[in-house]
Amino acid sequence: xxxxxxxxxxxxxxxxxxxxxxxxxxxxxxxxxxxxxxxxxxxxxxxxxxxxxxxxxxxxxxxxxxxxxxxxxxxxxxxxxxxxxxxxxxxxxxxxxxxxxxxxxxxxxxxxxxxxxxxxxxxxxxxxxxxxxxxxxxxxxxxxxxxxxxxxxxxxxxxxxxxxxxxxxxxxxxxxxxxxxxxxxxxxxxxxxxxxxxxxxxxxxxxxxxxxxxxxxxxxxxxxxxxxxxxxxxxxxxxxxxxxxxxxxxxxxxxxxxxxxxxxxxxxxxxxxxxxxxxxxxxxxxx
Ligand SMILES: [Zn+2]
Ligand SMILES: [Zn+2]
Numbered sequence: 001x002x003x004x005x006x007x008x009x010x011x012x013x014x015x016x017x018x019x020x021x022x023x024x025x026x027x028x029x030x031x032x033x034x035x036x037x038x039x040x041x042x043x044x045x046x047x048x049x050x051x052x053x054x055x056x057x058x059x060x061x062x063x064x065x066x067x068x069x070x071x072x073x074x075x076x077x078x079x080x081x082x083x084x085x086x087x088x089x090x091x092x093x094x095x096x097x098x099x100x101x102x103x104x105x106x107x108x109x110x111x112x113x114x115x116x117x118x119x120x121x122x123x124x125x126x127x128x129x130x131x132x133x134x135x136x137x138x139x140x141x142x143x144x145x146x147x148x149x150x151x152x153x154x155x156x157x158x159x160x161x162x163x164x165x166x167x168x169x170x171x172x173x174x175x176x177x178x179x180x181x182x183x184x185x186x187x188x189x190x191x192x193x194x195x196x197x198x199x200x201x202x203x204x205x206x207x208x209x210x211x212x213x214x215x216x217x218x219x220x221x222x223x224x225x226x227x228x229x230x231x232x233x234x235x236x237x238x239x240x241x242x243x244x245x246x247x248x249x250x251x252x253x254x255x256x257x258x259x260x261x262x263x264x265x266x267x268x269x270x271x272x273x274x275x276x277x278x279x280x281x282x283x284x285x286x287x
Pocket of ligand 1: 141175212257
């Protein structure tokens with residue numbers, strides 16, 4: 001497992017690697033453009049080369065991209081669907097450029113419309129974006145399940161993967177906080193193992209490409225997507241230690257998206273703490 005954090009790309013893609021290095025990250029997650037705007041940040045071959053060079057010179061082993069939240073592949077609005085497709089395609093193109101382990105996506109929202117047709121619309125957009133790009137994986141994130149956000153359970157994601165063509169580039173991202181507020185108690189080794197058995201049966205565990213490590217500011221089953229700092233939420237240190245030491249997460253980037261002690265994002269101290277909790281979790285499992 002590569003423990004790390006979401007970091008800013010302000011000043012250039014390679015700056016993200018620097019920020020990761022400063023925090024002791026083994027993996028980083030970035031936005032490929034401002035998450036509040038449709039306008040893409042223009043990155044070309046020189047940016048990709050600078051990023052890769054920075055990665056080679058650092059202890060950061062893996063990078064993932066988080067696609068922006070404005071994307072809604074399931075919308076009935078044709079114009080918004082087109083924007084979503086172009087934006088997703090661009091994220092995958094940058095993922096190919098920098099050698100990302102995947103682009104994490106919240107697939108979209110039903111916005112109160114019927115689920116079946118919404119999944120079909122989303123599947124078409126995703127399939128098109130994959131077709132327009134080379135090899136970067138697309139990791140569908142399990143969401144907190146609020147306000148019709150698709151990815152509320154493994155059946156929904158399994159169906160969406162099918163409708164998106166079912167290819168090898170389609171993967172899964174599990175967020176500890178989202179799983180917890182969905183009602184899955186992933187703070188317990190046995191429960192977590194059962195959750196992964198279900199993911200394996202419905203989706204295939206080989207599709208799991210990344211995890212997000214966040215404590216939850218809201219209770220189990222609340223469906224509220226509020227991340228807490230590591231050890232400061234409902235999951236707690238022991239609960240996150242179980243998540244961080246799960247054997248089936250071995251080899252995956254595990255990035256935090258916490259508010260941070262000063263609301264500036266995940267801190268170095270949190271990265272250090274997460275690594276320690278992982279070691280503690282592994283020790284507990286040996287017993
Ligand atoms: Zn997440
Ligand atoms: Zn979240």
